[in-house]
Amino acid sequence: MKFGLSLLFIIGFVAIHLLSRRMKFVRMVPRSRFLSIVGGISVAYVFLHLLPELGEYQEHLYGDIGNAFWSFLEHHIYLISMLGLAFFYGLEKIVKHSKRKNxxxxxxxxxxxxxxxxxxxxxxxxxxxxxxREEFSGAWGMFFFFVAMGVHFITNDKGLWEIHKEDYEKYGRWLLAVSIIAGWGIGAISEVNELIISFLVAFISGGIILNVMKEELPEERESSFTAFFIGLFTYSILLLLL
Structure with a gap:
C-alpha cells in the first residue's frame, strides 16, 4: 500500500512542477493570499512534525555513532537544520547579487x-x-506530508521562474520533476542509514523555513499576515488531531 500511495503522490509532485507556472491565480506581487496560506502550512509542518521528529532521531542515534567527530551530532542534530537554513540563505544572496550585476x-x-x-x-x-522511506503515521500522515510539500513546491517554482524566466521554463521545471522521481526511485530500491535520514530531514527543515520566510517577509511582496496565520493555525490543528 505504501509503495502505491507514495507513487501516486510523487506523480502529484511532478504535475505540480510542470503545471505551477500556469496557475494564473497565484501571483507573486502583490502576493496572493493563497501563497501566504501555503507559507503558513509549510511552516506548521516543519515545526509540528519535522523538527519534533529530529528529537526522536537524536534519541535513536544516542550511542550509535562510533566516530568521535560525528558523535557530537548525537546531541546537536539541530545544527544540520541550521546549516540547511544558512545554505539556502547564502544561495539566495548569490542569486540576488548576480541579478543585480545583470x-x-x-x-x-x-x-x-x-x-x-x-x-x-x-x-x-x-x-x-x-x-x-519516511515513517508516516499511516496514509493520512503521508497525505499531510504531500500537501505540505506540494504547496511548498508551488511557492518555490513561482520564485524560481521569477528569477530565471525561460531557463526555468525550458530546463528547470523538468529537472525538478525528474529529481523528485529519482529520489523516490532510490528510496524504492535501497534504504539509507538512519543517520543519513536524520541529516536529510534536518537539512530540509532548515531549507523549508528559509524558503518560506524569504518569500513572505520582504515588504515589496505585500504578503498577508492574516492569510499566513490562517494556513499556520488550520494546518497545526489538523496535525495535532492526527
Whole structure:
C-alpha cells in the first residue's frame, strides 16, 4: 500500500512542477493570499512534525555513532537544520547579487541558474526519497506530508521562474520533476542509514523555513499576515488531531 500511495503522490509532485507556472491565480506581487496560506502550512509542518521528529532521531542515534567527530551530532542534530537554513540563505544572496550585476537582463546568468536549480534538484530528491522511506503515521500522515510539500513546491517554482524566466521554463521545471522521481526511485530500491535520514530531514527543515520566510517577509511582496496565520493555525490543528 505504501509503495502505491507514495507513487501516486510523487506523480502529484511532478504535475505540480510542470503545471505551477500556469496557475494564473497565484501571483507573486502583490502576493496572493493563497501563497501566504501555503507559507503558513509549510511552516506548521516543519515545526509540528519535522523538527519534533529530529528529537526522536537524536534519541535513536544516542550511542550509535562510533566516530568521535560525528558523535557530537548525537546531541546537536539541530545544527544540520541550521546549516540547511544558512545554505539556502547564502544561495539566495548569490542569486540576488548576480541579478543585480545583470540588472539589464530579464534573467540571471547561466552559471547562477545551474547552481540554483542544481541545489533545488538535490532538495527535491531528498523530499522524493522521504516520501517512500519516511515513517508516516499511516496514509493520512503521508497525505499531510504531500500537501505540505506540494504547496511548498508551488511557492518555490513561482520564485524560481521569477528569477530565471525561460531557463526555468525550458530546463528547470523538468529537472525538478525528474529529481523528485529519482529520489523516490532510490528510496524504492535501497534504504539509507538512519543517520543519513536524520541529516536529510534536518537539512530540509532548515531549507523549508528559509524558503518560506524569504518569500513572505520582504515588504515589496505585500504578503498577508492574516492569510499566513490562517494556513499556520488550520494546518497545526489538523496535525495535532492526527
Amino acid at each position: 540588472s539589464k537582463k530579464t534573467k540571471s546568468s547561466t552559471g547562477i541558474f545551474w547552481l540554483h536549480i542544481g541545489s533545488f534538484t538535490i532538495y527535491n530528491s531528498i523530499i522524493g526519497y522521504l516520501m517512500i
